[in-house]
Amino acid sequence: MPLTCEDRDDRALLDEARRQMTVCVVCKYCNGYCPVFRAADARPALTDADLLYLANLCHDCRGCWYACQYRPPHAFAVALPAALARVRALSWRRMAGIPWPGGAGGGALLALACTLLVPVVTLAWVPWEVLFAPHPGPGAFHAVIPRGPMVWGAALALLPPLAWVGVAMARFWRVIGGGSPRQVLRALPRALGDMLALRHLDGGGVGCNDLDDRFSPWRRRMHHLILYGFLLTVAATVSAAIAHHLLGMRAPYPWFSAPVLLGTVGGVSLLAGVAGMAGLRARADPAPQALETRADGALLLALLAAASASGLALLLLRGTAAMGMLLALHLGTVLALFVTLPLGRLMHAPFRALAILRAAIERRTPQHREES
Amino acid sequence: MTADGPPEVLVAGGGLAALCAAIVARRAGASVWLLDQAPEALRGGNTRHARNMRVAHDGPSPLVADAYPEAEFRTDLRRVGGDTLDEALAARLVADSVDLPAWLAAQGVAFQPRAGGMLPYSRRTVFLLGGGTAMVNALVRTAARLGVVVRHGVTVADVDPGGGVTITRDGATRRIATGAVVVATGGFQANRGWLRETFGPAADGFVNRGTPHADGRLLRALLDQGAMPVGDAARGHLVAVDARSPADDGGIVTRAEGMTDGLVLDRDGRPLVDPAAERGSPRYANWGRLVAEAPGQIAHVILDAAGLARLGPRVYPPVRTLDTLALAACLGLDAGRLAGTLACHGPGGGPPWFTLSLRPGLTFTGLGVRVDDRARVLDGRGRPWPGVFAAGMIMAPALLGGRYLSGTALTVSAVFGRRAGEEAARHALDL
Structure with a gap:
């Protein structure tokens, strides 16, 4: 089991989170902010597995930090958002079986290597008179990078990280108690609603503490732009595959086609969301944050920005001689995003989805039913 | 300014x-x-x-x-x-x-x-x-x-x-x-000095549950200049808190529980009983007063495993002792007398014993x-x-x-x- 392997730093981190969360379970003042406190109430023993679950259920809204009568300089030094952020990072690493300690340095290097790999290989392999020539009309992309290498390269590069994430998710699901297919099915509508609405970024109705002790809806809004932008770009890719295989159309697609419209709206939304989120992060009060986990988040924002910006540039300049290298660069950024997936902050998405699903299951079972 | x-x-x-x-x-x-x-x-x-x-x-x-x-x-x-x-x-x-x-x-x-x-x-x-x-x-x-x-x-x-x-x-x-x-x-x-004036040396055993800045300076200034007083300094609201609580600002989580689920002993091993006790939730203010009046302003709740289970999560977990001898050593009491008290008044399910020590915690004066x-x-x-x-x-x-x-x-x-x-x-x- 992933949690039996003892690492002294991880142990200290989990023990510290347990100590702090115990204060919360006794105090209860914050239990209106989010379901973390309800879930903690239902598992007062706060085992390591419980803490991994609670940490991923936490959306980092920071309401409990600003409301806390026990935050530093109090002797109890409760700083729950930071403690849970550390446990979150630990959970992704442990469930993915990554042996080295956290930190964004390795991920950043790998991402950079992936981003540059495709352009370098393209420069080396594609004849420059092809690469740097304008290619108007359908089939232009594959005139530069042939379809075979593109599809097989993508499959080979993307499937292992996705499978890796899948294994990590399965382990996490088992560790946090999982659920039968029947339970999952019954809890799914509520869980999906909570995920897609980012319901728990609402601080119990008042909003998040984005910058300081004021409540605001902006972090949730920026996250919406990023999440839905990301989903739209995925939809663009799927619709492009459908257009290619079922409709026999060849990329690049016209402006008013599903792949281009979805990709454009998605890319612009992603870029706007990333910019907004980066702005909030830059101005946010550092006090409630686990500062060593910030680089992770910055790297994810950078990768998302690179992928969407290069995609939009490719769209705008696809009729020009710059198309070939922009295509290679865009593919490189997408490769970087996926290859670093099991190492980085993007792991919060599948893990949080599972934690929300588990919470929805618990709300349906009698021992956790609401009292009123 | x-x-x-x-x-x-x-x-x-x-x-x-x-x-x-x-x-x-x-x-x-x-x-x-x-x-x-x-x-x-x-x-x-x-x-x-x-x-x-x-x-x-x-x-x-x-x-x-x-x-x-x-x-x-x-x-x-x-x-x-x-x-x-x-x-x-x-x-x-x-x-x-x-x-x-x-x-x-x-x-x-x-x-x-x-x-x-x-x-x-x-x-x-x-x-x-x-x-x-x-x-x-x-x-x-x-x-x-x-x-x-x-x-x-x-x-x-x-x-x-x-x-x-x-x-x-x-x-x-x-x-x-x-x-x-x-x-x-x-x-x-x-305000330790004022508490000592009011409660005598017992005040040194008190824990202030709230802000360390409630020093009563202006209250005293107003009274000294002839403002009409109301109430009684000695009628502060006390509850029993864990003896390990910080000197100030412990707030809600240090309030002691378990008094009605176990035996409460004073420093000298005599049982403390809330005469107005009902089963179920303890009357916190009564226990605060009892501990404040106990010798040394300290008392100990002794629970058996069943009492521990009812206690729920605590910021300061109870101290576990494997037998009555160890408990006596831990509390500085005579083992024979303690065994007698436990046999007579104590929870029936021990050892092991689970102990919480209590202090009077002052909420307001x-x-x-x-x-x-x-x-x-x-x-x-x-x-x-x-x-x-x-x-x-x-x-x-x-x-x-x-x-x-x-x-x-x-x-x-x-x-x-x-x-x-x-x-x-x-x-x-x-x-």
């Missing part, structure tokens, strides 16, 4: 009463300073540790269940306040409690709806989302936005009957004249200044001091007599804070 001082209304204190007074006085058009002795990290007085507020209401709402008629609130106050109860203040408190949730919400304070299912049933009190610290954050924001000059780490050292004020900050002292002063600095539960229902401080003959007002726990003994009625401290603070702010602004602006 801003260059345009001194203000028309000066508010001393940093908790709910002070914040309400400052906001209301500012909204009435006065220039206002709010001076809080605590540093910013500890702002908010004991409001930081509060959670719910008692309000009269006629029917269920998203915030509070069923009904709590004004007459019932007054009856509860009479029961608790006893012969100290000031009927005029009680009537004011109850009537003005009705619109408090709406008024506080308009100042940015968030309440926790019942619908989330995370609140205990309550028809008497509304709950703050996130507790008192979140309310303090919201009110400080609102006060600052309205133009109240809010300063922390500034002590109002003295207020004289004419409204003159002495301020100290970083060791420097200055006197200023203001239009009106609102004193909302609470009791003296953090029971001596205050008497005010009229316009929150004006009265002199020894019942005449108001012009321009000097008091709100919050410094005048609450006229209502509670130093006793506890859940959620009422916040109600007193908000109702009389608003009242004092309104009257202070009127007084200052009419000058």
Whole structure:
């Protein structure tokens, strides 16, 4: 089991989170902010597995930090958002079986290597008179990078990280108690609603503490732009595959086609969301944050920005001689995003989805039913 | 401080009463300073540790269940306040409690709806989302936005009957004249010297559950200058807290539990019994008093495994001892006598034993200044001091007599804070 392997730093981190969360379970003042406190109430023993679950259920809204009568300089030094952020990072690493300690340095290097790999290989392999020539009309992309290498390269590069994430998710699901297919099915509508609405970024109705002790809806809004932008770009890719295989159309697609419209709206939304989120992060009060986990988040924002910006540039300049290298660069950024997936902050998405699903299951079972 | 001082209304204190007074006085058009002795990290007085507020209401709402008629609130106050109860203040408190949730919400304070299912049933009190610290954050924001000059780490050292004020900050002292002063600095539960005067050497065994800045300096200053006292210093509200609690600011989580599930022994191994005990939840104030009167102001709860299971999670876990001999060594008691006491009175399921040590924890003190229902401080003959007002726990003994009625401290603070702010602004602006 992933949690039996003892690492002294991880142990200290989990023990510290347990100590702090115990204060919360006794105090209860914050239990209106989010379901973390309800879930903690239902598992007062706060085992390591419980803490991994609670940490991923936490959306980092920071309401409990600003409301806390026990935050530093109090002797109890409760700083729950930071403690849970550390446990979150630990959970992704442990469930993915990554042996080295956290930190964004390795991920950043790998991402950079992936981003540059495709352009370098393209420069080396594609004849420059092809690469740097304008290619108007359908089939232009594959005139530069042939379809075979593109599809097989993508499959080979993307499937292992996705499978890796899948294994990590399965382990996490088992560790946090999982659920039968029947339970999952019954809890799914509520869980999906909570995920897609980012319901728990609402601080119990008042909003998040984005910058300081004021409540605001902006972090949730920026996250919406990023999440839905990301989903739209995925939809663009799927619709492009459908257009290619079922409709026999060849990329690049016209402006008013599903792949281009979805990709454009998605890319612009992603870029706007990333910019907004980066702005909030830059101005946010550092006090409630686990500062060593910030680089992770910055790297994810950078990768998302690179992928969407290069995609939009490719769209705008696809009729020009710059198309070939922009295509290679865009593919490189997408490769970087996926290859670093099991190492980085993007792991919060599948893990949080599972934690929300588990919470929805618990709300349906009698021992956790609401009292009123 | 801003260059345009001194203000028309000066508010001393940093908790709910002070914040309400400052906001209301500012909204009435006065220039206002709010001076809080605590540093910013500890702002908010004991409001930081509060959670719910008692309000009269006629029917269920998203915030509070069923009904709590004004007459019932007054009856509860009479029961608790006893012969100290000031009927005029009680009537004011109850009537003005009705619109408090709406008024506080308009100042940015968030309440926790019942619908989330995370609140205990309550028809008497509304709950703050996130507790008192979140309310303090919201009110400080609102006060600052309205133009109240809010300063922390500034002590109002003295207020004289004419409204003159002495301020100290970083060791420097200055006197200023203001239009009106609102004193909302609470009791003296953090003042060790005064506690010793009141409770004798026993005070050294007390834990202060709240802010270390409740030194009662202005309470004493007002009384020394002839303000009419109300209540009784020795009638503070005490509960039993874990002996490992920090000296100040332990708040809600250090309150001891388990007294009714196990055997409570004093320092010398004699059982302590709450004569008014009922099964189930302990009467916290009785236990505070019992421990305060016990030798050495310490007592020990001894639980068996069943008692431990009922105890629930604790910030300070009980100390486990494998047998009675080890328990006796741990408590410094004679093993033979302890075994006899346990056999006679103790929980039947041990060893192992699980032990929590208790101290008396002081929530607030029971001596205050008497005010009229316009929150004006009265002199020894019942005449108001012009321009000097008091709100919050410094005048609450006229209502509670130093006793506890859940959620009422916040109600007193908000109702009389608003009242004092309104009257202070009127007084200052009419000058």
